[in-house]
Amino acid sequence: MARITASVYTSHVPAIGAAIDRGKTADSYYAPLFAGCEPARRWMAANTPDVIVLVFNDHANAFSLQMVPTFALGMSAHYEPADEGWGARPVPPVAGHPALSAHMAHCIIRDDFDLTLVHDMPVDHGCTVPLSIMFGQPEAWPCAVVPLVVNVVQYPVPSGRRCLELGRAIRRAVESFDEDLAVQVWGTGGMSHQLQGPRAGLINQPWDNAFLDRIVADPEVLSAVEHVEYLREAGSEGIELVMWLVARGAMADLAGGGAPTEVHRLYHVPASNTAVGQLILENALT
Amino acid sequence: MALDKPYLDIPGTTVFDTDQAAKGYHLNQFAMSLMKAENRERFKAGEDAYLDEWPMTGEQRRAVRDRDYNRMIELGGNIYFLAKIGATDGLSYVQIVSSMTSNDADAHAEMMLRGGRSPDGNRYRHEWQHGD
Numbered sequence: 001m002a003r004i005t006a007s008v009y010t011s012h013v014p015a016i017g018a019a020i021d022r023g024k025t026a027d028s029y030y031a032p033l034f035a036g037c038e039p040a041r042r043w044m045a046a047n048t049p050d051v052i053v054l055v056f057n058d059h060a061n062a063f064s065l066q067m068v069p070t071f072a073l074g075m076s077a078h079y080e081p082a083d084e085g086w087g088a089r090p091v092p093p094v095a096g097h098p099a100l101s102a103h104m105a106h107c108i109i110r111d112d113f114d115l116t117l118v119h120d121m122p123v124d125h126g127c128t129v130p131l132s133i134m135f136g137q138p139e140a141w142p143c144a145v146v147p148l149v150v151n152v153v154q155y156p157v158p159s160g161r162r163c164l165e166l167g168r169a170i171r172r173a174v175e176s177f178d179e180d181l182a183v184q185v186w187g188t189g190g191m192s193h194q195l196q197g198p199r200a201g202l203i204n205q206p207w208d209n210a211f212l213d214r215i216v217a218d219p220e221v222l223s224a225v226e227h228v229e230y231l232r233e234a235g236s237e238g239i240e241l242v243m244w245l246v247a248r249g250a251m252a253d254l255a256g257g258g259a260p261t262e263v264h265r266l267y268h269v270p271a272s273n274t275a276v277g278q279l280i281l282e283n284a285l286t
Numbered sequence: 287m288a289l290d291k292p293y294l295d296i297p298g299t300t301v302f303d304t305d306q307a308a309k310g311y312h313l314n315q316f317a318m319s320l321m322k323a324e325n326r327e328r329f330k331a332g333e334d335a336y337l338d339e340w341p342m343t344g345e346q347r348r349a350v351r352d353r354d355y356n357r358m359i360e361l362g363g364n365i366y367f368l369a370k371i372g373a374t375d376g377l378s379y380v381q382i383v384s385s386m387t388s389n390d391a392d393a394h395a396e397m398m399l400r401g402g403r404s405p406d407g408n409r410y411r412h413e414w415q416h417g418d
Contacts (some may be wrong), residue, residue, distance in 0.1 A: 014379065059366040061321065065307055065314050083321050085373025153366060155293075155303035194404075196365045197356060199298030200383045201394060203402025224388050228292040236299050237365075270398040273383050 002174050002181040007247040009279040010130050012188045015272035017129040028275045036266040044134045050181040051097050056126030056188045057152045068154050069116035074147035075101045082122035091128050097144040107173035117236045130188045152239050160223040161241045167249020187247030189240025193274035202235040203275045216262055219248045258284030298416040300366040310362020316340040320370040356386045
C-alpha cells in the first residue's frame with residue numbers, strides 16, 4: 001500500500017527559482033539562503049519519494065479569472081512549466097501519476113471534498129520552485145508529482161480548518177492506494193509577504209516563527225486562525241500559508257498516530273519581497 | 287445582508303475579493319493575455335491598439351499606460367495578473383512591487399534586507415491617519 005512518509009513545507013518565491021536558473025546561488029544575496037537549504041536537499045536526496053502530492057496556488061497562470069477553482073487536482077501524466085510573462089523557466093516538465101490522481105479523486109470527492117479535476121494545465125513557480133529548491137537542476141525531476149492547486153488569490157479563499165481537513169482526506173486516499181509507494185505531501189507558499197499597495201514589503205518575523213512552532217506542535221489550534229489575521233499580520237500574500245495546513249493535515253498524528261519528527265527548519269529574510277520558511281516533518285513509523 | 291469584510295481596515299492594502307474581481311475582470315484578462323510571447327510583442331508594438339481589444343474602462347486603460355500599479359489594483363487588478371505587464375516591461379517583482387510604495391526599487395530592496403516593513407504601526411487604517 002502507499003504510505004505518507006513525510007510532509008515538506010517551503011516558500012515558493014519566484015526569485016529563488018530565477019537565482020537557480022541564472023546560476024546566482026553563490027551570490028552574496030542568495031548564498032546564506034541556499035546554505036540554509038542544504039540540509040533539506042541532503043535529506044531529500046536520501047529520502048526521495050516515489051510521488052509528491054504538491055500543494056500550491058496558481059498565480060494566474062493555469063486559471064484565468066474566467067474560472068477559479070477552490071481546490072483543483074491534477075489528473076495528467078504531464079505538466080509543462082508555465083510562461084508567466086518572463087518566458088517559461090528552463091526546468092524539466094513535471095511528470096504526473098494519473099493512477100494515483102484518479103484514486104485520490106474518487107476517495108476525496110467521496111470524502112465530501114468537491115474537487116475540480118484538471119486534465120490539462122501548465123504549472124507555475126508555485127510548483128516548480130519548490131522542486132528546484134529541493135532537487136536542484138536535474139535533467140528530469142526524480143519523482144512523480146500530483147499537483148493540488150488551492151485558490152488563495154481571489155477571496156473568499158478556503159479556511160485553515162478546511163485545508164487541514166483536506167490534508168486528512170489526502171492521507172486517507174493515499175493510504176488506501178494499492179501500489180507500494182512512498183508519498184510526501186508538500187505544502188508551499190508564504191511566509192509573510194505583501195506584493196501590493198503602499199504597505200508592500202511587510203514582513204513579520206515573530207508571527208512567522210510562531211507559525212513554524214505552531215504548525216509543528218499545535219496544528220488544530222493554528223487551523224482556527226482567521227484569514228484576516230494572516231492578512232493583517234503576514235501581509236496580503238501571506239495567506240498562502242493556509243496551504244501548509246493541507247500538508248500538516250496529512251500527517252499520522254492527526255489521525256491518532258504518533259507525533260512527527262522535525263528534521264529540518266529554516267527561516268530566512270528576505271528573498272525578493274518575501275520571508276522564506278521551510279520545515280520537514282517525518283511521519284512516525286507505524 | 288452586506289458581505290462581511292473585516293479586512294477593509296488594513297492600511298495600504300486592497301484585498302482581491304469578488305467585488306474587485308468583478309470590477310477588474312477585463313483588466314486582469316488583458317494582463318493574463320501577456321503570458322503569450324506573441325501577445326507581448328503585439329502589446330509592445332502598439333499599446334493603445336492592443337488595449338482597445340479589451341473592454342476595459344478608460345480609467346483602467348490610462349492606469350495601464352501610466353504603469354500606475356496602485357491605481358490598477360484600485361480598479362480591480364490583482365498583482366499576479368498585473369505582474370505580466372511588468373514582465374513584458376522587463377521588470378522584476380521587486381521593481382513592480384516597490385513602485386506601489388513610497389520607496390524606489392533600491393530603497394525597497396534595502397528595506398527588505400533590513401528585515402522588511404514592520405507590522406508595527408501598519409496593522410490598522412487609523413494608525414496611518416497621522417504622519418503617512
